[in-house]
Amino acid sequence: MKREHVKNLPKIELHCHLDGSIRPETLRKIAAQQGIALPADNAQLKELLVAPEDCRNLNDYLERFDLVLACLQTEDALKAAAMDVISQAAAENIRYIEVRFAPSLHTRQGLSLPKIITAVLAGLHQGEQQYGVKSNALLCGMRHEEIHEIERIVQLANTFKEAGVAGFDLAGNEADFPPYTFEETLGLVKQLNIPLTLHAGECGCGKNVADAVMLGATRIGHGIALKDTSEHFALIKEKDVLLEICPTSNFQTKTVTTLADYPFRLFQEAGLKVCINTDNRTVSNTTLTDEFMKLHEWYGITYADMEQLLHNAVNGAFISEKEKQGLHQLLEEAYQKVDE
Ligand SMILES: [Zn+2]
Numbered sequence: 097m098k099r100e101h102v103k104n105l106p107k108i109e110l111h112c113h114l115d116g117s118i119r120p121e122t123l124r125k126i127a128a129q130q131g132i133a134l135p136a137d138n139a140q141l142k143e144l145l146v147a148p149e150d151c152r153n154l155n156d157y158l159e160r161f162d163l164v165l166a167c168l169q170t171e172d173a174l175k176a177a178a179m180d181v182i183s184q185a186a187a188e189n190i191r192y193i194e195v196r197f198a199p200s201l202h203t204r205q206g207l208s209l210p211k212i213i214t215a216v217l218a219g220l221h222q223g224e225q226q227y228g229v230k231s232n233a234l235l236c237g238m239r240h241e242e243i244h245e246i247e248r249i250v251q252l253a254n255t256f257k258e259a260g261v262a263g264f265d266l267a268g269n270e271a272d273f274p275p276y277t278f279e280e281t282l283g284l285v286k287q288l289n290i291p292l293t294l295h296a297g298e299c300g301c302g303k304n305v306a307d308a309v310m311l312g313a314t315r316i317g318h319g320i321a322l323k324d325t326s327e328h329f330a331l332i333k334e335k336d337v338l339l340e341i342c343p344t345s346n347f348q349t350k351t352v353t354t355l356a357d358y359p360f361r362l363f364q365e366a367g368l369k370v371c372i373n374t375d376n377r378t379v380s381n382t383t384l385t386d387e388f389m390k391l392h393e394w395y396g397i398t399y400a401d402m403e404q405l406l407h408n409a410v411n412g413a414f415i416s417e418k419e420k421q422g423l424h425q426l427l428e429e430a431y432q433k434v435d436e
Contacts, residue, residue: 178219
């Protein structure tokens with residue numbers, strides 16, 4: 097595969113965090129408007145934002161969000177951040193993207209949760225008008241927070257359903273807060289008919305992935321730890337669950353340490369469905385193009401493989417059947433024309 101082709105071909109992305117994906121130059125503008133001082137030197141700024149290859153663990157990776165979050169406490173900042181992510185998606189011809197964020201992380205200066213969500217949706221909407229990239233938002237509850245706080249986010253996902261919130265997710269510290277901690281909360285998600293994807297098997301055990309599915313997730317963020325628990329493969333297959341894998345991030349968070357351990361081929365050979373994602377464009381210093389090129393280098397995937405991975409993403413997307421058909425057709429037409 098050629099990088100230029102991979103970049104220009106239409107793509108879909110389902111797992112991209114708003115706060116981890118703002119370009120340093122955009123963050124600089126957002127910070128300046130609020131009088132927040134950032135290191136003048138670009139290399140120094142990047143060092144604060146990009147996770148090193150040798151993160152100790154997931155929590156070490158999550159520390160890279162501190163500076164960004166300090167800057168994302170106003171409506172203007174949130175709107176600019178959302179637009180920035182859409183402009184990056186447009187630059188590599190992503191046709192549909194689901195951008196996720198945790199509203200509770202943006203209340204430090206007193207913004208209300210509905211205002212936070214409205215601001216992000218306004219940015220996504222304006223991004224669509226300006227760059228032509230269709231998007232939806234996913235709201236994340238943070239696992240370490242109080243159950244009632246997380247349930248408030250679930251309720252808001254319901255309130256903003258028609259306005260561009262397509263689903264719910266739980267993010268953050270998986271090791272201390274495994275899926276069954278949230279049994280009742282996820283019951284509420286089901287009751288309200290909110291599409292559910294859950295981070296699981298990113299650092300915890302493979303059983304967390306199976307538990308997340310039992311609790312109603314139709315998609316799993318990462319799911320990498322599933323590789324060591326093949327007894328759960330049947331469940332994942334039976335429920336037609338989509339694993340949103342994020343190769344660069346999975347190595348940075350030490351979910352895997354060697355390529356031989358990375359389960360991309362294992363999952364495919366077992367008939368599990370995966371799609372490819374960036375997770376955090378800035379923190380992981382990556383693009384969706386980079387992620388596909390990595391799979392090409394590591395496993396020799398072809399354009400046909402890439403197309404299949406994108407069809408998987410479309411099938412798992414939290415959009416209508418009609419929208420899915422449109423995206424499937426768009427992919428088929430574009431990939432037919434490409435020379436291997
Ligand atoms: Zn994630």
